[in-house]
Amino acid sequence: ETGVTQTPRHLVMGMTNKKSLKCEQHLGHNAMYWYKQSAKKPLELMFVYSLEERVENNSVPSRFSPECPNSSHLFLHLHTLQPEDSALYLCASSQNTMNTGELFFGEGSRLTVL
Amino acid sequence: AQSVTQPDIHITVSEGASLELRCNYSYGATPYLFWYVQSPGQGLQLLLKYFSGDTLVQGIKGFEAEFKRSQSSFNLRKPSVHWSDAAEYFCAVVNTGGFKTIFGAGTRLFVKA
Numbered sequence: 001e002t003g004v005t006q007t008p009r010h011l012v013m014g015m016t017n018k019k020s021l022k023c024e025q026h027l028g029h030n031a032m033y034w035y036k037q038s039a040k041k042p043l044e045l046m047f048v049y050s051l052e053e054r055v056e057n058n059s060v061p062s063r064f065s066p067e068c069p070n071s072s073h074l075f076l077h078l079h080t081l082q083p084e085d086s087a088l089y090l091c092a093s094s095q096n097t098m099n100t101g102e103l104f105f106g107e108g109s110r111l112t113v114l
Numbered sequence: 115a116q117s118v119t120q121p122d123i124h125i126t127v128s129e130g131a132s133l134e135l136r137c138n139y140s141y142g143a144t145p146y147l148f149w150y151v152q153s154p155g156q157g158l159q160l161l162l163k164y165f166s167g168d169t170l171v172q173g174i175k176g177f178e179a180e181f182k183r184s185q186s187s188f189n190l191r192k193p194s195v196h197w198s199d200a201a202e203y204f205c206a207v208v209n210t211g212g213f214k215t216i217f218g219a220g221t222r223l224f225v226k227a
Contacts, residue, residue: 004157031213042118043204043217055213090157097213102148105157 003027006091006106013081014114021076021109023091029104031097032074034066037088037108049074050097081113116141116209120218127195128226135190135221137205146208147188148215149179153201161203164188175199200225 004025013019025032034046048056049068063085065077074091088110092103117140127133139145146165150158162173169181179190188205205218 040123040219042219045214048213050213092157102160102163103150103158103215105159107155107157 004091004093004104004106006089006109008109009107010110010112012112012114013078015081015083017081018077018079020078021089021091021111023074023076023106025072025074025091025093025104027093027104029093029095030071031094032068032071033092033094033103034074034076035090035092037090043090046076048097055097078111081111083113086111086113116145116207116216118205118207118216118218120203120205120221122221123219124222124224126224126226129197130194133190133192133195133199133223135203135205135223137188137190137218138186139188139205139207140186141207144183147179147181148206148208149173149177149188149190150204150206150217151175151201152204152220158204161190195223195225197225197227199223 007022030051032049036044045058046060047066052068063080067075088108090108091106094103119138121136148163149161151161152158161177162171162179164171164181172178177192179188181188202220202222204220206215208215
């Protein structure tokens with residue numbers, strides 16, 4: 001079992017649906033991240049949370065809504081998405097936001113928007 | 115602004131041959147540098163990192179990387195590649211303030227028998 005678990009692993013949704021991605025870390029870390037990975041593009045940082053407080057919102061459209069109820073759980077709520085939002089969404093955690101250490105990634109949620 | 119360039123989109127090497135993946139960064143101060151590997155269907159895993167000190171750093175799975183400040187490079191090397199090394203490799207740098215890791219576009223490694 002990995003230290004960072006993401007569900008679901010695969011998700012297909014229409015543009016009018018509402019769905020959520022879930023991430024859970026079992027490492028006792030204080031910081032959690034959402035990244036978007038699209039084909040042939042660098043990983044894009046979407047959101048950063050430190051001790052449940054959002055510290056970075058990287059100009060992400062409002063159709064993506066993060067939620068961090070505690071330091072172990074992170075959600076990404078999705079609504080009225082566009083086909084170009086289809087990508088692999090990766091959750092990561094680190095000891096804290098002074099990122100002199102490593103990021104621990106989940107296996108990702110593959111999202112397809114029809 | 116900080117940036118990371120991986121000039122090679124993909125590389126093919128024979129099993130047992132040596133490997134070097136290139137990485138160049140743009141950063142005003144001494145950077146924190148990382149190499150991650152992503153196998154198909156998986157998340158990213160840290161191979162090695164450089165913060166300071168010895169410019170040649172050792173990582174997991176037999177990989178090493180050398181920090182060259184004069185060339186703004188942090189190339190990844192392995193003396194003998196195994197078929198299981200086929201994956202995508204990402205170079206990364208941490209920005210000032212420390213919480214934003216900036217990734218290169220990745221280099222996909224193919225290993226032929």
